[in-house]
Every structure is written in C-alpha cells, then in structure tokens.
Amino acid sequence: MKKIRCISLLALLMPMMAWAEGSDDFGVWAEMSVEKSINKKWSVGMETEFRAQEKDRWSIGTGLEYKPMKHLKLGASYNFLYAYRPDKITKQVFDEDNELESFRYTHSYWSPRHRFSVEATGTTKLWNWLRISVRERYQLTHRTEKNVDREDIEMDAKYTEQGLINDTVYSTKTIAPNTDQVLRSRLKFEYDKKGCAFSPFVYAEAHNSVAIGDNMLLEKVRLGIGSGYKINKKNELTLAYVLTFNIHDDDENYTRIHERMHVVNIGYKYKF
Secondary structure, three states, rough: HHHHHHHHHHOOOOOHHHHOOOOOEEEEEEEEEEEOOOOOEEEEEEEEEEOOOOOOEEEEEEEHHHHHEEEEEEEEEEEEEEEEEEEEEEEEEOEEEEEEEEEEEOOOEEEEEEEEEEEEEEEEEOOOOOEEEEEEEEEEEEEEEEHHHHHHEEEEEEOOEEEEEEEEEEEEEOOOOOEEEEEEOOOOOOOOOOOOEEEEEEEEEEEEEEEOOOOOOEEEEEEEEEEEEEOOOEEEEEEEEEEEEEEOOHHOOOOOOOOEEEEEEEEEEEEE
C-alpha cells in the first residue's frame, strides 16, 4: 500500500511534463556538496556543479543555513558561475541565386557571473511519510563586462587555388554588465519514511523576474521527478529528471522563448 502511495505521488506531475510547444535541448547536470552542522540550528556548506548542455556552466559556492524552529529554515549563499556561450552566425545576406554574400561570425566565450541568494523554506509532514515543502528564494545575479571577438565576412564568388576569396573585417563586441533579480517559488512533495533508504520526490518551480519594470514576469517553469538514496547517515546520492520550460528569455540575443530543456541531474552530498 505504501509503495502504491509513493508511485501515485510521483505520477502527479507527469501529464504536465508531456505538455509543451517549441524546440528541445538536452543536458546533464552533476553536482557535489558538503554540509557541516555547527549545532542544531546552524549549518554551513559548499557545493560545486557542472552543467553539460548547449551552454555549459560550471559553478562553485558556499552557503549558511539557520533553523529557528522545527518547520522553518532560512538560508543565504554565494555562487561563482562560469558559463560558456557558443559561437553564432548572424546577419546573413543572400543574393538572387540564394548564394551567401555576407555574414557576421561571433566567437564563443566564457562569461563570469556572481550570484547571491536568500531563501526561506517551510516544511510539514503528513501521514508520517509525506513531506511537503514550500521554498521562496530571492536570487540576484550580476554578469560582468566581457569583450568578444567577431568577424564581418563578405564572400566573393571567385575561387582560387587557395580556396574561396573573402574580405573580413575584425572587430570586438562589448557585452555590457547586467544584473538579474529572480524570485524562485518551489513546491515539493517527498516520500520520507524512517528506515527507508530511498526518498522519491516531485517538485514544481516558477522563476519570476522581480527586476524593476518586469512586474513578476514569468521566465521559466521547472518540473522535476527523482529520488534520493541514503548510503548511510553521512552520504546521499540523488538522481532526477528535470524538465524546464523557458517562457521568456532573450538574454544576449539568444532567443529561447518556448524552448524545452531535458536534463538528467546527478548529485552527491556528504553531511557531517
């Protein structure tokens, strides 16, 4: 009976995961964290993560948690993010015969960002096995200025022994600094039974921009389903499938409206 309850809970959001219109992308996220309890109320931790996808990203950070009461946990953290932006071709011009005349080529680059977060998580437990939590996280991310090489290439129809003749103008594009402010609201259901090594879960999370003028603009919705596995009191593994719907995102002219991201999320945590 308990297994049936667990399976039913995991299936609640599956119909939502099947809905979407747009393009798909795939990736793998791998994360590792260490958490140290100072006392019953305070704990500190460090984490690192690598996201392998079209725009790879590596991050490392540290955080502090405070539990003022049984059902409430507060936290603050800082993360340094280093994100890969792939090269791209824009401003393509074709002649009457549909032959390429000119285009702009922007080189790939790595972009550093600094992220600060504060959050509050409320938790309750029903029937001695179902843990329900609501988390609100305010997240501020600052991207520093970056100079990127680019080439404006004009094609010539003449071929020589050295290949196609073209005229190239080299220039540098400056990516202006930018600061994003996001409110991340998450609802999570987790099977948490004493003595059970596995802890299946499902969650839904909305990312709303709270920057001046955005008025709680919904940027993305993220759904996840997976399970944790406690090897022992100190070591835990997590495996999950995460589906992200990008509702509105035009960062750095990378149009991602209605894009779907499918991710396998692998995690390891050490607590002491």
